[in-house]
Amino acid sequence: MGINELFQQELAVINVGIPPFAADLRRQGCRVVEVEWTPPAGGDSELLHALDRLSAVQEQVEAGNKLAWQRMSEAQPFLEGVGTALAVIPGMGERMLLHAGPPITWERMSGPLRGAVIGAILYEGWVDGAAEAEQLAASGAIEFAPCHEHNSVGPMAGVVSPSMPVFIVHNRTHGNYAYCTLNEGLGKVLRYGAYSAEVLERLKWLEHELAPTLHAAVQLSGGIDLRSILAQMLHMGDEGHNRNKAGTSLLLRVLAPLLLQTEAARGVISRCLNFINGNDHFFLNLSMPACKAVLDAAGHVPYSTLVTAMSRNGTDFGIRVCGTGEHWFTAPALPVEGLYFPGYSAKDANLDIGDSAITETAGIGGFAMAAAPAIVQFVGGSAADALEYSNLMYQITYGENALCTIPALNFRGTPTGIDVRKVVETGILPNINTGIAHKKPGIGQVGAGLVKPPWACFTQALLELAQ
Amino acid sequence: MGINELFQQELAVINVGIPPFAADLRRQGCRVVEVEWTPPAGGDSELLHALDRLSAVQEQVEAGNKLAWQRMSEAQPFLEGVGTALAVIPGMGERMLLHAGPPITWERMSGPLRGAVIGAILYEGWVDGAAEAEQLAASGAIEFAPCHEHNSVGPMAGVVSPSMPVFIVHNRTHGNYAYCTLNEGLGKVLRYGAYSAEVLERLKWLEHELAPTLHAAVQLSGGIDLRSILAQMLHMGDEGHNRNKAGTSLLLRVLAPLLLQTEAARGVISRCLNFINGNDHFFLNLSMPACKAVLDAAGHVPYSTLVTAMSRNGTDFGIRVCGTGEHWFTAPALPVEGLYFPGYSAKDANLDIGDSAITETAGIGGFAMAAAPAIVQFVGGSAADALEYSNLMYQITYGENALCTIPALNFRGTPTGIDVRKVVETGILPNINTGIAHKKPGIGQVGAGLVKPPWACFTQALLELAQ
Numbered sequence: 048m049g050i051n052e053l054f055q056q057e058l059a060v061i062n063v064g065i066p067p068f069a070a071d072l073r074r075q076g077c078r079v080v081e082v083e084w085t086p087p088a089g090g091d092s093e094l095l096h097a098l099d100r101l102s103a104v105q106e107q108v109e110a111g112n113k114l115a116w117q118r119m120s121e122a123q124p125f126l127e128g129v130g131t132a133l134a135v136i137p138g139m140g141e142r143m144l145l146h147a148g149p150p151i152t153w154e155r156m157s158g159p160l161r162g163a164v165i166g167a168i169l170y171e172g173w174v175d176g177a178a179e180a181e182q183l184a185a186s187g188a189i190e191f192a193p194c195h196e197h198n199s200v201g202p203m204a205g206v207v208s209p210s211m212p213v214f215i216v217h218n219r220t221h222g223n224y225a226y227c228t229l230n231e232g233l234g235k236v237l238r239y240g241a242y243s244a245e246v247l248e249r250l251k252w253l254e255h256e257l258a259p260t261l262h263a264a265v266q267l268s269g270g271i272d273l274r275s276i277l278a279q280m281l282h283m284g285d286e287g288h289n290r291n292k293a294g295t296s297l298l299l300r301v302l303a304p305l306l307l308q309t310e311a312a313r314g315v316i317s318r319c320l321n322f323i324n325g326n327d328h329f330f331l332n333l334s335m336p337a338c339k340a341v342l343d344a345a346g347h348v349p350y351s352t353l354v355t356a357m358s359r360n361g362t363d364f365g366i367r368v369c370g371t372g373e374h375w376f377t378a379p380a381l382p383v384e385g386l387y388f389p390g391y392s393a394k395d396a397n398l399d400i401g402d403s404a405i406t407e408t409a410g411i412g413g414f415a416m417a418a419a420p421a422i423v424q425f426v427g428g429s430a431a432d433a434l435e436y437s438n439l440m441y442q443i444t445y446g447e448n449a450l451c452t453i454p455a456l457n458f459r460g461t462p463t464g465i466d467v468r469k470v471v472e473t474g475i476l477p478n479i480n481t482g483i484a485h486k487k488p489g490i491g492q493v494g495a496g497l498v499k500p501p502w503a504c505f506t507q508a509l510l511e512l513a514q
Numbered sequence: 515m516g517i518n519e520l521f522q523q524e525l526a527v528i529n530v531g532i533p534p535f536a537a538d539l540r541r542q543g544c545r546v547v548e549v550e551w552t553p554p555a556g557g558d559s560e561l562l563h564a565l566d567r568l569s570a571v572q573e574q575v576e577a578g579n580k581l582a583w584q585r586m587s588e589a590q591p592f593l594e595g596v597g598t599a600l601a602v603i604p605g606m607g608e609r610m611l612l613h614a615g616p617p618i619t620w621e622r623m624s625g626p627l628r629g630a631v632i633g634a635i636l637y638e639g640w641v642d643g644a645a646e647a648e649q650l651a652a653s654g655a656i657e658f659a660p661c662h663e664h665n666s667v668g669p670m671a672g673v674v675s676p677s678m679p680v681f682i683v684h685n686r687t688h689g690n691y692a693y694c695t696l697n698e699g700l701g702k703v704l705r706y707g708a709y710s711a712e713v714l715e716r717l718k719w720l721e722h723e724l725a726p727t728l729h730a731a732v733q734l735s736g737g738i739d740l741r742s743i744l745a746q747m748l749h750m751g752d753e754g755h756n757r758n759k760a761g762t763s764l765l766l767r768v769l770a771p772l773l774l775q776t777e778a779a780r781g782v783i784s785r786c787l788n789f790i791n792g793n794d795h796f797f798l799n800l801s802m803p804a805c806k807a808v809l810d811a812a813g814h815v816p817y818s819t820l821v822t823a824m825s826r827n828g829t830d831f832g833i834r835v836c837g838t839g840e841h842w843f844t845a846p847a848l849p850v851e852g853l854y855f856p857g858y859s860a861k862d863a864n865l866d867i868g869d870s871a872i873t874e875t876a877g878i879g880g881f882a883m884a885a886a887p888a889i890v891q892f893v894g895g896s897a898a899d900a901l902e903y904s905n906l907m908y909q910i911t912y913g914e915n916a917l918c919t920i921p922a923l924n925f926r927g928t929p930t931g932i933d934v935r936k937v938v939e940t941g942i943l944p945n946i947n948t949g950i951a952h953k954k955p956g957i958g959q960v961g962a963g964l965v966k967p968p969w970a971c972f973t974q975a976l977l978e979l980a981q
Contacts, residue, residue, distance in 0.1 A: 283750045283752075317775065
């Protein structure tokens, strides 16, 4: 057909990328279908070159990702007890504080992390008074280390001190362990940087009453299958990061009869049950180490482009990738977009903080929002957005988790295993649900919302993988 | 424009009703949009006349429906205790058995209802042996009456005997009460027509241990707000009829700390918690009387066309309408379409049975399936069907329940208050989720699925309302 013939017919146009072309055609009465498209890696030649280099070793990359994926799929995280950080966390020191995110010095720490460090020093009784605690923190006498470098994870500030109780989660398939503190509730709590007397007293009660009582109950259980609870939660409106109401309920159902079989007095059991019943986020501190145990199972697999950690200390965002092992790729953390508690606004908010993005790294949380449409009441948006967020994440992930399915997507497995290549190619960043901490120490949570990692974490990782 | 001009243009046709017209046009290359349409009331002149008569008193009908809706909206059902049927149910007799559905004689009872009657007679110790129990049931010495006529509801066979324990649900706004037995679990249970020694022993344990222990806990609570639990369940993947997993979990969270405050021994509390924890349908027997208490609040309002009960005895389906008070409109019950437990098929199934359609009558259950996409694993269909079922029910209901919202429909209130006029006008029948009982006495549950009421219940009701 000649070009003139073509233009004499009614045109039906498919426009790829750049929307103004489509708009021009529409103004002339032409029917246009638009395909959303941008050049791979935003057209950046260095990134395209790196993608090409990885394509040249495609077989090794696929084999590495397959192995990493298989280990993650086969991991079986069980809650096996509650222990003291110093006693159970590998490499934990007597004057060490673990924190969320990649490594950071006291000087560069944000307000809520500083607040939690002050609180932990007071909790340990190393000094009296917040001013003295700040001095000690700044003196160099305290060793700071990321939770992630000690098989641990912590929500928000994520501070773990030597005498804090931690959940012991065991991946029974591969033998690795993960640890996390017990969730204190919402509002004025240490993990959001609050350190008032009320906060410290609650922490002492967790240590002296809740932890040993739960440990006794868990011992009687022979281990609680966290993967099974996660699978059920996703059918009950939770996504395992900002919504853990069903998970907390299911955990309480398992714990209540066990608690009655322990030696604990009725009043103690009653206080423990009331505390868990009063905090719908209690299960978060189990969904997180469950995800950590799964991702650590993948370990370091050469050539694998799958992300094994996404984490923030309130100043920097860091990711780790399977093919580069324990190396952190960091960039400045971003602000969270979300809903604020009455009396607070975006100007009070700290930058993105916490190890809780381990849930998204394992394919739940913001990746499983389609399972939890009610969460939009907490983080903002509509139920349709919740579906859309999950659908988008399939474009940047390796596979679908057969054990964690989303009813609203007709039982499709959660999008799991973030592939650095796909993130850079598509320009689609992972979607993270998160809480918002006040930027000053000593205040606490001010809201919840959605956030993305900085682009630079993924481009750095890609360039390093391509070496 | 002349008719010839019209046909020289490209035609864009909207076809209303009868699909073959659209197909013919498509074969000729014409673009057609189809509107699903059938004549009101299927074109039946008697029904159209009845609808016209009601239109003539439109104001009274609207005022009646508004009043009934308001009472239903304002009802506040609370669980206030557990009592013995003979002592608490109004009009309960010493040799009376209540059953699901509209009135029925022993001769016309289906297998599962007969099985439950035999079981109840043995449970009461009125005779020894199933044959003797059948004889007694047939002798006329036992008075049979619908649960619904005694402020009660019962799932499946719904048999209530004088010494059975029942939940006491109180509508605190209007003062009316509703009662329901305690849920026995799945499989071989009385409500599905099983009456083996194991079934009767479990019932005795419910009476002697579970009921008094729960009563003591509920007394300490000052009343448990069932409407609040229902609202939460719908955000946690339950629809309150065939899926009550979240409701059961939330109830257990409330009960566990209360049980510890009672005088009950630890072993007793432990057995009670294990029993509830072992049965995800435990809350059904609270969602049902909660709905009954709400619908009874509407009571008898002249001219109101809203349905106040849908119920089945395994032989007949009966409905009650607000404008005609306690009158039953009945027609033969229909078979259930669904999924069967291994080893069973449709040929084993009894017809539709149980008072549990009280949940759909109150706007949850099959009307709220969009809140519970995971239920399709139990009753069949896809997640998209679950959304569709709920969307369709808005066409036959009076309003949207502001307290029970569906996250996946962007927090739209559940479609509530079935309007007989709308059912007959549109030809859309209510959608009911239900269990399937074996048709022979003594066996139990064989599956679960979806069912509709017979059309004749609604046409009879419309004709009576038009009088």
